Amino acid sequence: MEKLEVKNLNHHFGFTEILRDINFTLNKGEVLSIVGPSGGGKTTLMHLCADLLDVEEGSVTNTFTSSSFAFQEGRLLPWKNVIDNIALGLLAKGESKHEAIQKSQEIALRFGLEEEDFEKFPKDLSGGMKQRVSFARALVVKPSLLFLDEPFSALDIGLKKELQGILIDMISKKEISILFITHDLMEAIRLSDEILLLKADPGHIVKRFSYELTQNQRDDKYVYGESAKILQDEEIIDTFELELK
Amino acid sequence: MIINIKYDIISTTIQIRNNVKFLLKILKDFPAYLWSGWGAIASIFLFLAFWDFGNQVYGDLVLPSPLVTFQTLTTMLLDENVWLEINTTLYRASVGFGVSLLLGSALGLVAGFFATASMMSRPIVTILVGMPPIAWIVLAMIWFGMGDETVIFTVIIASFPIIFVGALQGTRTLDGDLKEMAESFKLPWHMKFFDVYFPHIFSYVFPAWVSGLGMAWKIVIMAELLATSNGMGASLAVARSQLDTPTALALVVVMIGSLMFIEYIILEPIKREVELWRS
Numbered sequence: 001m002e003k004l005e006v007k008n009l010n011h012h013f014g015f016t017e018i019l020r021d022i023n024f025t026l027n028k029g030e031v032l033s034i035v036g037p038s039g040g041g042k043t044t045l046m047h048l049c050a051d052l053l054d055v056e057e058g059s060v061t062n063t064f065t066s067s068s069f070a071f072q073e074g075r076l077l078p079w080k081n082v083i084d085n086i087a088l089g090l091l092a093k094g095e096s097k098h099e100a101i102q103k104s105q106e107i108a109l110r111f112g113l114e115e116e117d118f119e120k121f122p123k124d125l126s127g128g129m130k131q132r133v134s135f136a137r138a139l140v141v142k143p144s145l146l147f148l149d150e151p152f153s154a155l156d157i158g159l160k161k162e163l164q165g166i167l168i169d170m171i172s173k174k175e176i177s178i179l180f181i182t183h184d185l186m187e188a189i190r191l192s193d194e195i196l197l198l199k200a201d202p203g204h205i206v207k208r209f210s211y212e213l214t215q216n217q218r219d220d221k222y223v224y225g226e227s228a229k230i231l232q233d234e235e236i237i238d239t240f241e242l243e244l245k
Numbered sequence: 246m247i248i249n250i251k252y253d254i255i256s257t258t259i260q261i262r263n264n265v266k267f268l269l270k271i272l273k274d275f276p277a278y279l280w281s282g283w284g285a286i287a288s289i290f291l292f293l294a295f296w297d298f299g300n301q302v303y304g305d306l307v308l309p310s311p312l313v314t315f316q317t318l319t320t321m322l323l324d325e326n327v328w329l330e331i332n333t334t335l336y337r338a339s340v341g342f343g344v345s346l347l348l349g350s351a352l353g354l355v356a357g358f359f360a361t362a363s364m365m366s367r368p369i370v371t372i373l374v375g376m377p378p379i380a381w382i383v384l385a386m387i388w389f390g391m392g393d394e395t396v397i398f399t400v401i402i403a404s405f406p407i408i409f410v411g412a413l414q415g416t417r418t419l420d421g422d423l424k425e426m427a428e429s430f431k432l433p434w435h436m437k438f439f440d441v442y443f444p445h446i447f448s449y450v451f452p453a454w455v456s457g458l459g460m461a462w463k464i465v466i467m468a469e470l471l472a473t474s475n476g477m478g479a480s481l482a483v484a485r486s487q488l489d490t491p492t493a494l495a496l497v498v499v500m501i502g503s504l505m506f507i508e509y510i511i512l513e514p515i516k517r518e519v520e521l522w523r524s
Binding site for chain 1: 430436
């Protein structure tokens with residue numbers, strides 16, 4: 001069984017303690033969200049899980065066969081056009097150029113890009129289109145584990161729903177597992193099986209919330225209801241400093 | 246291992262094929278680029294008009310008319326000896342520029358990868374850039390005497406820092422976010438180099454080459470004028486001593502003309518294609 005297991009993870013940058021005693025397991029087909037205020041060590045935690053940072057104390061065991069990353073800001077290569085950007089991951093895996101281009105074109109169309117956009121460079125794309133390309137690049141490699149680092153935060157509500165819809169579709173078919181970082185509780189409730197609340201200074205997990213209902217059955221009413229509930233939670237209020245002072 | 250090598254060879258072939266395609270695109274867009282040059286030609290003619298006006302005001306000795314200059318130029322270009330001088334200058338400029346291109350790019354790239362090296366190289370670059378070329382010429386004359394070496398040395402020392410700084414900036418400014426992205430997709434080393442690092446570095450190094458070349462061309466003439474008895478710079482010195490203004494101007498036209506040819510006919514079309522992605 002593929003899984004991502006984090007045990008007793010601590011991390012420091014110099015003398016600053018960033019993360020303390022993080023433990024969780026992400027199983028295949030699950031969506032795990034880490035929520036918390038900005039600067040709480042969420043991105044560091046994700047980078048440790050994705051092997052972009054070296055683990056110093058504790059352990060991160062990743063047995064997923066493949067993974068990919070969608071970043072908060074698209075991080076497209078400015079000198080490559082849309083299709084070549086999407087094909088990057090496929091080419092890195094050693095697929096033939098022809099096949100990679102074909103797959104990239106297919107997924108680009110599915111993600112709402114148009115044929116006339118294929119040759120465009122990132123400088124000619126709107127923010128939303130860049131994020132579509134970034135998503136397509138991450139998903140075209142059919143990863144079994146997807147890392148999402150607040151990819152929705154700069155998007156308008158329509159596009160957000162559209163991209164989340166694609167993910168929910170994949171989740172309900174158990175095609176993908178997701179480690180999702182966000183500071184938006186509603187987003188987390190819409191997508192996750194489990195939410196970990198990460199409190200800052202140093203980052204440590206203070207509470208876990210589980211959601212049983214399958215993602216494709218969660219309607220707006222459910223999401224709003226659960227959001228209202230979670231917003232009254234004392235730990236949430238404390239962590240996000242929601243109290244009026 | 247063998248599979249890896251094979252894979253590398255395949256991707257290198259793809260890379261070469263891409264480069265050929267790129268070259269063809271440059272050639273294909275070339276006529277359109279030339280056609281866009283009418284504005285430039287108009288401004289050159291305007292300049293010639295002012296030049297002729299200057300001739301009418303100040304007379305033939307001070308400023309020969311464009312017509313006389315170009316007539317002198319034609320007779321000059323029919324003379325084999327003049328071509329020898331031009332070749333000598335071309336040789337010196339290209340050896341000097343070639344050396345600083347290789348040295349400057351290589352050292353700049355290496356220095357860019359190490360924080361200490363780039364920090365340490367800064368004051369040296371300031372000295373190299375700040376030192377007037379004429380002072381280098383004097384020193385080189387003392388060190389190497391009158392000849393090729395002096396000129397080539399001065400050309401190297403003048404164009405090296407420009408290229409070095411370009412290459413250094415290119416590596417220093419590599420985007421950490423993109424590196425991380427490349428890590429996350431586990432790009433193999435050749436893709437990391439060709440797809441992530443190279444285009445960025447090249448966008449810095451290429452303009453530096455262009456300005457380095459302009460500098461080399463200017464310095465070679467100056468060094469020749471002071472330190473040698475052949476080459477275009479020396480011919481210029483002779484024209485000066487004989488108060489032969491038409492020949493001096495004709496030489497200037499050759500210098501400017503060749504620089505314009507290299508810049509606008511060779512380099513600019515390449516630059517346009519290379520920097521298509523820039524906003």
